[in-house]
Amino acid sequence: MDRVARHYARGGIAPRILAALRAAGIDQVTPETLAPLDQFHARGVDATRDLIAALGASAGEQVLDIGCGIGGPARMLAAESGAGVTGLDLTQDYCAAARTLNHAAGLGDRVTVVRGDALALPFADGTFDAATCQYVAMNIADKALLYAEARRVLRPGGAFALSGFAAGSAGAPTYPTPWAETAATSFLATPAATRAELLAAGFAIARFHDATPALLATHAALRKRLRAEGPPALGLHVMLGDRIREQQRNSARAVDEGRLIALEVLCRKPRF
Numbered sequence: 001m002d003r004v005a006r007h008y009a010r011g012g013i014a015p016r017i018l019a020a021l022r023a024a025g026i027d028q029v030t031p032e033t034l035a036p037l038d039q040f041h042a043r044g045v046d047a048t049r050d051l052i053a054a055l056g057a058s059a060g061e062q063v064l065d066i067g068c069g070i071g072g073p074a075r076m077l078a079a080e081s082g083a084g085v086t087g088l089d090l091t092q093d094y095c096a097a098a099r100t101l102n103h104a105a106g107l108g109d110r111v112t113v114v115r116g117d118a119l120a121l122p123f124a125d126g127t128f129d130a131a132t133c134q135y136v137a138m139n140i141a142d143k144a145l146l147y148a149e150a151r152r153v154l155r156p157g158g159a160f161a162l163s164g165f166a167a168g169s170a171g172a173p174t175y176p177t178p179w180a181e182t183a184a185t186s187f188l189a190t191p192a193a194t195r196a197e198l199l200a201a202g203f204a205i206a207r208f209h210d211a212t213p214a215l216l217a218t219h220a221a222l223r224k225r226l227r228a229e230g231p232p233a234l235g236l237h238v239m240l241g242d243r244i245r246e247q248q249r250n251s252a253r254a255v256d257e258g259r260l261i262a263l264e265v266l267c268r269k270p271r272f
């Protein structure tokens with residue numbers, strides 16, 4: 001767990017992000033303007049919008065974002081659905097950045113941030129109407145406990161949107177990747193194993209989607225823009241430093257080679 005948090009830890013994130021927005025001439029801090037900088041997963045804000053639509057949360061509901069990072073998806077979900085959102089993350093620096101950015105975006109009263117472990121959620125049974133977990137499970141060996149904890153804190157009938165890289169059939173990716181320095185903190189399950197673990201945890205699966213073709217299209221568009229315009233001023237490198245570029249190159253190549261599959265799943269905790 002410590003090794004995972006060490007991989008992600010990075011000080012001074014929120015001031016760097018706010019300064020980068022100002023330098024780009026953007027004076028409004030909103031989930032929209034932050035989106036190039038705070039969506040730490042494949043397919044960026046497009047994936048979060050799909051997740052929000054699939055979840056169908058509404059005003060008055062409470063949603064948990066497990067492994068919320070610096071809170072980009074949580075802020076967008078709160079702003080677009082009207083739901084109250086709790087973001088939980090292991091990495092102290094990310095929790096601090098998430099809180100500052102929530103306030104800067106005027107969402108401090110709608111998005112709460114808790115530092116904690118996805119394997120021991122500090123919430124009572126049935127607390128949430130819905131839960132999300134984007135690109136976190138690759139860091140977690142004990143998927144059975146991760147899914148059991150997500151199910152436990154949901155009310156009966158509650159939705160759980162899970163996304164992340166699954167193991168493809170062509171072998172392991174080259175490290176470092178955005179989620180792990182080495183294979184020691186990377187736990188990729190196949191799509192079949194993911195489905196089996198979710199069912200074993202007591203979820204009903206509503207949608208089990210391979211988003212790899214959409215991700216390949218995103219990568220192609222990004223490469224085209226990179227060739228035409230050079231590296232963008234606003235991107236995950238502001239938060240993570242330049243080493244993210246090598247990590248992203250490795251994961252993009254692994255997707256091209258069939259080593260990684262982008263999985264997007266919607267499940268539900270049965271009512272009875």
Ligand SMILES: C[S@@+](CC[C@H](N)C(=O)[O-])C[C@H]1O[C@@H](n2cnc3c(N)ncnc32)[C@H](O)[C@@H]1O
Nearest residue numbers: 039040041067068069089090091117118134136
């Ligand atoms: C690739 S980032 C994704 C962040 C966010 N979900 C997003 O999509 O922008 C993975 C996140 O999972 C968090 N994480 C990894 N293992 C965790 C655990 N056991 N409990 C809570 N958070 C964890 C990391 O700290 C990191 O913020």
